[in-house]
Amino acid sequence: MRRGTALLAAAALLLTGCSGAPSGSGAASPTGRTLAAVKARGYVRCGSNKDTVGFGAPDDKGYWRGLDVDTCRAVAAAVLGDREKARFVPLTGQQRLTALQTGEIDLLPRTTTWTLQRDANGVNFTIPNFFDYTGFMVRKVSGAKSVRDLSGASVCVQTGSMPEVTFADVSRKYGLNMRAVIFDNVQGTRQAFFSGRCDALITDASALASVRATQADKPDDFIIFPADQEVTPLTPAVRHGDDQWFDVVKFAIQAMIVAEQLGITSSNAEAMRKSDDPTIKRFLGVEPGNGHALGLPDDFAYQVVRQVGNYGEVYDRNVGKDSRLKIPRGLNRLQRDGGLMLPLGFF
Amino acid sequence: MSYVRTAPEAILPAPVVARPSLAASLFGDAASSLATVFITLVALAALPHLFAWAVTNGVWVGDGEACRDAGACWAFLRAKTPFILFGIYPEDERWRPMVAVGIFVVLTIWSLPRKHWTRATLFGWIAGIVAALLLMGGKTIGLTEVPTSAWGGLPITILLTVLSLALGFPAAVLLALGRRSPHPALRWLSTGFIELVRGLPLLSMLFVASIMVPLLLPDGVTIDNLFRALVALTFSAAAYLAEVVRGGLQGVPRGQEEAARALGLSWAQAMRLVVLPQAIRNVIPPLTNTVVVIVKNTSLVLVVGLFDLLSAGRVALSDPDWPAPYAETYLMIALIYFTICYAFARYALHLERTLGQVRR
Numbered sequence: 001m002r003r004g005t006a007l008l009a010a011a012a013l014l015l016t017g018c019s020g021a022p023s024g025s026g027a028a029s030p031t032g033r034t035l036a037a038v039k040a041r042g043y044v045r046c047g048s049n050k051d052t053v054g055f056g057a058p059d060d061k062g063y064w065r066g067l068d069v070d071t072c073r074a075v076a077a078a079v080l081g082d083r084e085k086a087r088f089v090p091l092t093g094q095q096r097l098t099a100l101q102t103g104e105i106d107l108l109p110r111t112t113t114w115t116l117q118r119d120a121n122g123v124n125f126t127i128p129n130f131f132d133y134t135g136f137m138v139r140k141v142s143g144a145k146s147v148r149d150l151s152g153a154s155v156c157v158q159t160g161s162m163p164e165v166t167f168a169d170v171s172r173k174y175g176l177n178m179r180a181v182i183f184d185n186v187q188g189t190r191q192a193f194f195s196g197r198c199d200a201l202i203t204d205a206s207a208l209a210s211v212r213a214t215q216a217d218k219p220d221d222f223i224i225f226p227a228d229q230e231v232t233p234l235t236p237a238v239r240h241g242d243d244q245w246f247d248v249v250k251f252a253i254q255a256m257i258v259a260e261q262l263g264i265t266s267s268n269a270e271a272m273r274k275s276d277d278p279t280i281k282r283f284l285g286v287e288p289g290n291g292h293a294l295g296l297p298d299d300f301a302y303q304v305v306r307q308v309g310n311y312g313e314v315y316d317r318n319v320g321k322d323s324r325l326k327i328p329r330g331l332n333r334l335q336r337d338g339g340l341m342l343p344l345g346f347f
Numbered sequence: 348m349s350y351v352r353t354a355p356e357a358i359l360p361a362p363v364v365a366r367p368s369l370a371a372s373l374f375g376d377a378a379s380s381l382a383t384v385f386i387t388l389v390a391l392a393a394l395p396h397l398f399a400w401a402v403t404n405g406v407w408v409g410d411g412e413a414c415r416d417a418g419a420c421w422a423f424l425r426a427k428t429p430f431i432l433f434g435i436y437p438e439d440e441r442w443r444p445m446v447a448v449g450i451f452v453v454l455t456i457w458s459l460p461r462k463h464w465t466r467a468t469l470f471g472w473i474a475g476i477v478a479a480l481l482l483m484g485g486k487t488i489g490l491t492e493v494p495t496s497a498w499g500g501l502p503i504t505i506l507l508t509v510l511s512l513a514l515g516f517p518a519a520v521l522l523a524l525g526r527r528s529p530h531p532a533l534r535w536l537s538t539g540f541i542e543l544v545r546g547l548p549l550l551s552m553l554f555v556a557s558i559m560v561p562l563l564l565p566d567g568v569t570i571d572n573l574f575r576a577l578v579a580l581t582f583s584a585a586a587y588l589a590e591v592v593r594g595g596l597q598g599v600p601r602g603q604e605e606a607a608r609a610l611g612l613s614w615a616q617a618m619r620l621v622v623l624p625q626a627i628r629n630v631i632p633p634l635t636n637t638v639v640v641i642v643k644n645t646s647l648v649l650v651v652g653l654f655d656l657l658s659a660g661r662v663a664l665s666d667p668d669w670p671a672p673y674a675e676t677y678l679m680i681a682l683i684y685f686t687i688c689y690a691f692a693r694y695a696l697h698l699e700r701t702l703g704q705v706r707r
Contacts, residue, residue, distance in 0.1 A: 050652060051665040058662065060430050061438040062497070089496045089572070090435075090652040095558055102561040104569045187673075214667040217416060324667035 034106055034238070034245035035079065035295055043085040046072035047105040050090035054210060054319040054327075055111050055130075055234075064088045067318040068109035071129050071236055071253060074308045075107060078252040078300040083307040097123060100239055107249055109236035118237070124246050127253045128233035130319075131331040131340050134166040135205035137212060137224045142199060146225055147174060154179045156198040158189045163202045163227070170227050190215055202227060206319065209327040231331060231340070248294050254344050255301035258283060259310035261334055261343040266309040269302055283346045290346055301346065311341060411669040420672035424679055427663040431679070434499015434654035434662075440491060444502040447479035451505050459694065461701070476509065495573040499654030501683070503573070507645040507655070508687075510577055512638065515584030522589035523596055524618065537589070544586035549644055552579040557651035576648045584641050591633045595626030628702050635695035639688045646684075656680055 038044050048069060049056035056066040073083035091099050091110060100108045101122045112118070113132075114125040136155070138144045144153070147170055157164050157180045164180075171178040181198045183189040190211050193201035201208065208224045216222055236253065238246050259265070262280055264272050273284050281287045284302040291298035308314060315332060316322045333339025367375065374380045404418025407425075414420035424431075433444050454475045458468055483502065486492040498506075525537030544552070556575040564570065599622050607617035627634070646657040654662070660676045 050654070050658070051662040053665050053667050057665060058430075058435040060427065060663075060666075062430070062433070062435040062499075063438075064435075087494060087496070090654065092650060092652045094554065095652055098558050098561055102564070102569060103566070104561060104572075210667060214665070214669075214671055217670075 031241070031243045031245075032295070034242045035248060038079055038106055042080065043087050044072060044076045044079065044107060045087050045089060045105045046075075047091040047096050047099050047108040047110050048072070048088040049110050052111060052210075053214075054206070054323060054325045056088070056109075065318065067130060067314060068111060068234075068236070070308050070314045070318060071109040072107060074256055074304045074314075075249055075252040077303040077307040078255065078296055079248065081297060081303050097121075097237075100237060103239070106245070107236055107238055111234045112237055113232045114235040114237075122240050123237040124240055125235040125237050126246065126250045127257075128235045128340070129253055130206070130234040132232045132234055133205050133230065133331070134163050134202065134227040134232075135208050135224045136227055137193070137201045137208045137222050138199060140221050140223055144200070145223070147176070147227060150178055150200060151176045152178065153199040154181050154197070155200045155202050156181050156183065156189045156193040157202055158182075158186055159184050161203070162232075163204065166227050166230070167202050173228075204232070206325070206327055209319075209325045213324045213326060233340075244295055248296060251294060251344075251346075252300070252304055254346075255283075255304040256308065256311040256314060257334070257341050258343040258346055259301070259305040260312045260341075261336070264305050264310060265313055266306055269306040273302065279346075411666075414670050414672065419675050420670065421675060423669050423672045424675055426669075427666075427676075428679075430500075430663050431656065431660045431676070432500045434503065434659040435497050436493060436499055436502075437491075437497065440485070440493060443482050443485065443490070443493075444498070444500070447482050447502050448505060450475045450479050451509060472513070476513070479506070495571050498573065500659045501656055503648075503653060504645050504656045507577060507580055507648065508642050511580040511584045511641060511645070515581045515641075516588055518581070518585035519588030519592055520623065522585060523592035526589070526593055527596060541586045541589050544582050545590070549579070549583045549647055550650060552583060553647060553651050555579070572651065573653060576651055576653055580641070580645065580648075583644070584637075587637050587641075588634070591630050591637055592626065594633065595628075595630035596622065598629045599625045631695055631699045631702070635692055638695075639691060642688055642691070643684060656683060 046069075048064065049066070051057050052066070054066055056064065056068045058064050069086075069088065072086045072088065076086035077083040089099065089105055091105075091108075096108055096110050096112065097118065099105050108123070109129065111130070112125075114128065119125055136144075136147065136150065138150070138153075144150055153176075155167060155178050157167050159182045164182075167178070167180060170176070178200075181192065183192060189203075190201065192198060194215060194217075201211070203211075205224060205226065212219045212222050212224065236249060238249055259269075262272075262277075262283060264280065264284070269284070272280055273286055275281065275284075278287070282290060284305075285291055285297070285299035288298040291300045294300070297303075309317070311334075312329075315329065319325045319327045320329060329337075329339065331340050333341065335342045372379065373383045400418040402418075406414050406417045406420050406422045409422050410426075411423075414422060429438075429441065433441050436444050454472055457463055457471070479502075481488050482490075483498055483506075484493065484495070522537045522541055525533045526541065528534050528537070553576060556579040557572060560575055561569060603625065604617050604622050607621040608614070612620065646655055648655050649658040649661070657680055660680045664671050664673060664676055
């Protein structure tokens with residue numbers, strides 16, 4: 001009897017836990033509060049991955065590196081004038097949105113896909129800093145070059161993942177009759193592919209690039225191609241309710257994209273301040289106005305570019321040609337080059 | 348009546364059960380011989396491979412390229428051990444976690460002999476824990492501030508173990524006494540807590556602590572993630588240890604407490620001086636068991652984003668410059684856990700033998 005009571009209590013606790021979690025709207029943040037809090041505190045707090053190399057992971061010395069990490073550093077450079085005034089809180093997938101909603105972090109750049117449900121439930125997505133897609137990796141010797149070549153192939157899939165859904169959709173859509181070899185963890189899935197259990201491996205293309213670089217004996221023996229037309233925009237998010245902070249983060253990210261469009265890099269930013277081009281002068285804050293409108297110093301974009309770099313530099317350094325991942329720019333090129341990165345006007 | 352004994356019978360020694368010799372146990376009968384030969388053959392077949400992997404083809408120096416298509420990548424551990432041991436703690440400040448670990452090692456070694464079990468040692472532990480925490484954090488004592496989200500590796504594992512035991516054990520004793528208390532409110536409270544916590548998987552408690560608790564707090568109030576994990580671990584340690592202690596209490600005859608009370612001792616004195624020492628001495632083996640489980644359970648904080656030893660090892664493995672040598676890394680981490688647990692188990696065995704209650 002006593003045990004029964006305890007079990008009931010336990011069940012009640014778990015139930016309230018399940019219903020309580022998604023409905024909690026967390027800290028309301030009136031506009032301006034986050035920016036003032038960050039300035040008073042002296043550093044930006046960002047949620048981070050902890051072992052996603054290229055996006056967010058510490059190096060051997062405990063220094064954080066990655067595309068998402070640099071996004072956070074760009075915000076720190078814009079707001080506080082120093083990219084090192086950023087702190088990273090490692091979060092798991094389940095913790096990340098809660099941590100943002102409750103004010104444990106100011107910003108969530110952590111390979112988070114912008115979806116309707118998330119956007120409607122307590123967070124605001126700023127500007128995508130990486131466009132990903134679901135991809136297949138196959139051995140070059142197999143001769144497969146696109147999804148249609150995979151008829152009857154066996155595919156290593158991780159159960160419960162978004163790519164598992166894509167896999168089923170694609171297989172049905174093209175009538176490929178592919179066979180899923182299902183695993184319940186990331187590592188098992190990858191090892192099975194490399195040991196030859198399956199013809200193909202399906203997951204996010206950026207993860208595939210990383211797997212190929214880290215786990216293939218000869219990375220050049222493998223190729224990656226997209227599974228379908230769908231693009232997943234990985235987007236840094238902020239809390240609902242603080243429009244000023246929302247704008248600040250958007251334009252800190254935009255500063256990197258616009259700088260690439262204008263040909264400004266971390267090494268020539270200083271010299272570019274003497275440019276006669278009015279667009280560049282406005283962008284770098286030589287002509288004042290932009291920073292003030294956001295509640296930032298006028299040279300915020302200059303600080304972002306000089307300290308962190310333009311989007312192309314940040315991309316190449318972390319995930320692109322200068323990194324071990326070597327993910328092609330693809331969708332992440334500027335709009336003028338055929339990609340999805342759209343520079344906005346700085347005026 | 349000639350069979351009535353008139354003189355006492357000579358006292359016989361207890362029958363000696365001869366331990367079989369090693370040779371006899373290995374080759375005593377056909378089944379044993381077969382098993383011995385089979386196991387030896389399997390070992391002989393496996394050993395050359397293991398040796399080739401670990402030694403002949405092992406890579407001791409060099410970088411990730413040297414490890415491709417090779418055996419064990421020990422060079423990886425040479426490069427990554429500082430990271431695995433100290434996680435994301437800033438490199439320039441790593442002397443601080445080293446000193447913190449040193450404090451715990453010195454305190455542990457000092458506390459081993461029974462003659463050091465004094466009030467001074469207890470205060471030494473409290474001072475040591477506070478000093479280690481201050482040193483790791485840094486802010487209060489004028490060093491560069493390192494937030495708990497940047498603490499990692501071995502110090503996290505040790506801190507979580509030591510603190511969850513140090514806070515959990517006294518709580519466990521109170522819970523065990525509470526569960527046997529004649530006051531119904533105390534009894535129900537203790538029983539309820541124990542059954543509730545024991546009935547929930549530790550993993551789910553960690554999730555609740557790290558995901559639900561922040562949502563229940565008022566706006567703007569946040570509790571440190573490390574602290575939340577510590578609370579979950581402490582609850583779990585307290586509940587499990589309480590049941591072990593209760594087992595010990597049941598093994599002490601009621602007469603002990605009654606005699607102590609009859610001599611004029613208060614209830615608290617009777618418990619502290621008479622009942623609990625006997626109770627705990629009786630349950631050293633299951634206590635050891637529970638403590639070893641608690642040490643290893645700290646690795647579960649991996650799921651709430653803390654950089655304990657295991658977690659730091661997995662992060663180190665994600666470095667694309669190396670061909671992810673899982674086996675070597677897990678071997679090293681396993682060795683660290685084994686060293687801690689085995690040393691503790693041997694010490695507990697030593698205590699069991701020397702605390703005067705040798706019942707075999």
